[in-house]
Amino acid sequence: MMDRKNGQTAAKDTTRDGASERVVAELALAIHEHRLQPGAKLSEDEVGAIYGVSRTVVRAALQQLSHDRLVELRRNRGAYVAQPSVREAREVFEARALLEPRTARSAAERVTEADIVALRRHIADEHAALDRGEPGRALHLSGLFHIEIARIANQATIEDFIRQLIARSSLIIALYWQRRTAMCESHAHDALLNALASGNGDLAEDLMKSHLLDLLSSLDLRNVNSAPRTLQEALGG
Amino acid sequence: MMDRKNGQTAAKDTTRDGASERVVAELALAIHEHRLQPGAKLSEDEVGAIYGVSRTVVRAALQQLSHDRLVELRRNRGAYVAQPSVREAREVFEARALLEPRTARSAAERVTEADIVALRRHIADEHAALDRGEPGRALHLSGLFHIEIARIANQATIEDFIRQLIARSSLIIALYWQRRTAMCESHAHDALLNALASGNGDLAEDLMKSHLLDLLSSLDLRNVNSAPRTLQEALGG
DNA sequence: CAACACATAATTGTATACAACACTGTCGCA
DNA sequence: TGCGACAGTGTTGTATACAATTATGTGTTG
Numbered sequence: 001m002m003d004r005k006n007g008q009t010a011a012k013d014t015t016r017d018g019a020s021e022r023v024v025a026e027l028a029l030a031i032h033e034h035r036l037q038p039g040a041k042l043s044e045d046e047v048g049a050i051y052g053v054s055r056t057v058v059r060a061a062l063q064q065l066s067h068d069r070l071v072e073l074r075r076n077r078g079a080y081v082a083q084p085s086v087r088e089a090r091e092v093f094e095a096r097a098l099l100e101p102r103t104a105r106s107a108a109e110r111v112t113e114a115d116i117v118a119l120r121r122h123i124a125d126e127h128a129a130l131d132r133g134e135p136g137r138a139l140h141l142s143g144l145f146h147i148e149i150a151r152i153a154n155q156a157t158i159e160d161f162i163r164q165l166i167a168r169s170s171l172i173i174a175l176y177w178q179r180r181t182a183m184c185e186s187h188a189h190d191a192l193l194n195a196l197a198s199g200n201g202d203l204a205e206d207l208m209k210s211h212l213l214d215l216l217s218s219l220d221l222r223n224v225n226s227a228p229r230t231l232q233e234a235l236g237g
Numbered sequence: 238m239m240d241r242k243n244g245q246t247a248a249k250d251t252t253r254d255g256a257s258e259r260v261v262a263e264l265a266l267a268i269h270e271h272r273l274q275p276g277a278k279l280s281e282d283e284v285g286a287i288y289g290v291s292r293t294v295v296r297a298a299l300q301q302l303s304h305d306r307l308v309e310l311r312r313n314r315g316a317y318v319a320q321p322s323v324r325e326a327r328e329v330f331e332a333r334a335l336l337e338p339r340t341a342r343s344a345a346e347r348v349t350e351a352d353i354v355a356l357r358r359h360i361a362d363e364h365a366a367l368d369r370g371e372p373g374r375a376l377h378l379s380g381l382f383h384i385e386i387a388r389i390a391n392q393a394t395i396e397d398f399i400r401q402l403i404a405r406s407s408l409i410i411a412l413y414w415q416r417r418t419a420m421c422e423s424h425a426h427d428a429l430l431n432a433l434a435s436g437n438g439d440l441a442e443d444l445m446k447s448h449l450l451d452l453l454s455s456l457d458l459r460n461v462n463s464a465p466r467t468l469q470e471a472l473g474g
Numbered sequence: 475c476a477a478c479a480c481a482t483a484a485t486t487g488t489a490t491a492c493a494a495c496a497c498t499g500t501c502g503c504a
Numbered sequence: 505t506g507c508g509a510c511a512g513t514g515t516t517g518t519a520t521a522c523a524a525t526t527a528t529g530t531g532t533t534g
Binding site for chain 1: 296328339
C-alpha cells in the first residue's frame with residue numbers, strides 16, 4: 001500500500017492537506033457519473049488503497065458523503081452507495097419543487113452577462129457529452145446547470161440544499177429512470193436559459209416548475225422494487 | 238484519561254458503539270441551549286477528556302456538526318462553535334420562509350389527535366422552562382415545536398432541512414437577539430397549534446409565514462458587527 | 475524600544491495497531 | 505438430509521503514536 005501511496009504523491013502535492021476532500025470529490029464524481037452503482041460496497045481498505053490514503057481519511061470522506069445521503073453507513077457493516085427508496089425519490093422531488101422554482105425566479109432577477117455565458121457553456125458541454133455517448137457525464141453536467149442557477153440566486157444556504165437534492169437525484173435517476181423518454185431535458189434548459197437571459201422571473205419560475213415535473217414523470221416510481229436491491233444484482237449487472 | 242473512560246463506562250453501556258453520536262448529541266444540545274457560545278473553541282483533547290472518548294471519536298462528531306454548520310472547522314486550527322454572519326442569518330430565515338409555511342400546511346392536512354397532544358405538551362414544556370428561568374432550554378423547545386410540525390408533514394427530506402435551519406437559527410438568536418421584544422412567540426405557537434388542530438391549512442401556512450417574519454424582525458441584523466467576533470470577546474463574556 | 479527571527483510548545487492531520495463485531499463455512503447431531 | 509452451534513476470516517470501531525502545522529515566547533538586532 002505504501003508503494004501505491006508514494007506512486008500517487010506526485011499527483012497529490014497540489015492538495016497538500018485535507019486529503020479527505022479529494023476522496024470525497026472523487027467518490028462523489030464517480031457516483032454522479034454512475035460509475036459507482038447504487039448499492040455498491042465501499043470498503044474502507046479498498047478505497048484507501050485506491051487513493052493511497054489510510055482508513056482514517058476514507059472514513060472521514062465516507063461520513064461526509066453519508067451526510068449528503070450519497071452513501072449509507074450501516075453500523076459495523078460498512079458503507080454502501082445509497083439506494084434511495086421510491087418514497088425518498090418522491091420526497092427529493094417534492095423538496096426540489098419547493099426550492100428550485102423560486103430560486104430560478106431570484107436568479108432571473110440577479111443574473112449577469114457573465115452568468116449567461118457560463119450557463120451557455122454548461123449546456124454546450126452537456127450536449128457534447130451526450131454526442132460523445134457519455135450519458136453519465138451529461139447527467140452530471142445537467143445537475144451542475146441547476147446548481148449554477150442556485151448560485152446565481154445568491155443564497156448560499158438554499159444553494160447547498162439544492163446541491164444535496166441534485167446529488168440524490170442523480171442516484172434516483174440511476175435507479176428509476178425509464179428509457180422511454182429520450183434525454184430531452186436539454187430543451188428545457190435552453191428555455192430556462194432564455195427566460196433568465198431576458199430577466200423574466202415569472203417565466204423562469206414556471207419553466208423550472210414544469211421542468212421538475214417532467215423530470216419526475218420520466219421516472220418509474222411504481223414501487224415495483226421499492227425494497228433495496230441486493231448486492232448480487234448490483235454486482236451482476 | 239483511561240481512568241475517566243472507565244469511570245464513564247457504566248453510563249456508556251447503553252450506547253454500545255457509535256460513541257460519536259452521543260458526543261454529537263451532547264455538543265449539539267449544549268449549543269442549542271446556549272451553554273456553548275458562538276466562537277467557543279472545541280479542542281479535540283478537551284472534548285475527548287470530558288466525554289471519555291478518544292480524539293478519533295471527537296473528530297467524527299465535530300465533522301458531523303460542521304456539516305450542520307453548528308461548528309466551523311478551520312484547517313490545522315481547530316473547531317469552533319459557528320458564528321453565523323448577518324448574511325447567513327438572513328439566508329437561513331429566507332430558507333425557512335420558503336420551506337416552513339408550506340410544511341405547516343401539509344401538517345395541517347395530515348395531523349392526528351396524537352400529534353396535537355404532543356404539540357400541546359411541547360408548548361407546555363416551553364412555558365414551564367420559561368417560568369423556571371431557563372430561556373436557553375425554552376428556545377430549544379421552541380425549535381423542537383417547529384421540527385415536530387415538519388415531522389407531522391411526513392416529508393423526511395424537508396424535515397431534515399428544517400432541522401438544520403432551526404439549529405442554525407439557535408446560533409443566530411444567540412448572536413443577534415435584541416432583548417426589546419419579550420419572548421412572546423409562544424403565543425404564535427398557540428395560534429399555530431389551533432390552526433393545525435382545526436385542519437385549516439391556509440391559516441397554518443399564513444401563521445407560520447408571519448411567525449417567521451416576526452422572529453426575523455426581532456433580530457438586530459444591522460451589520461454593526463458583521464465581522465466574526467473575536468475569541469477574547471467570547472471568553473471575556 | 476520596536477521588530478524580526480528562531481526555538482519551543484501545543485494542537486491538529488494522518489497512519490497504524492488492536493479490539494469488537496459480523497459474515498462464512500464446517501462440523502456435529504437429530 | 506436438515507438444522508444449529510462454533511470456529512475462522514475479514515471488516516469495521518476505537519485508541520494511540522507519530523508527523524506536520526500553527527501559535528507562542530524569548531532573544532537578538534536595528
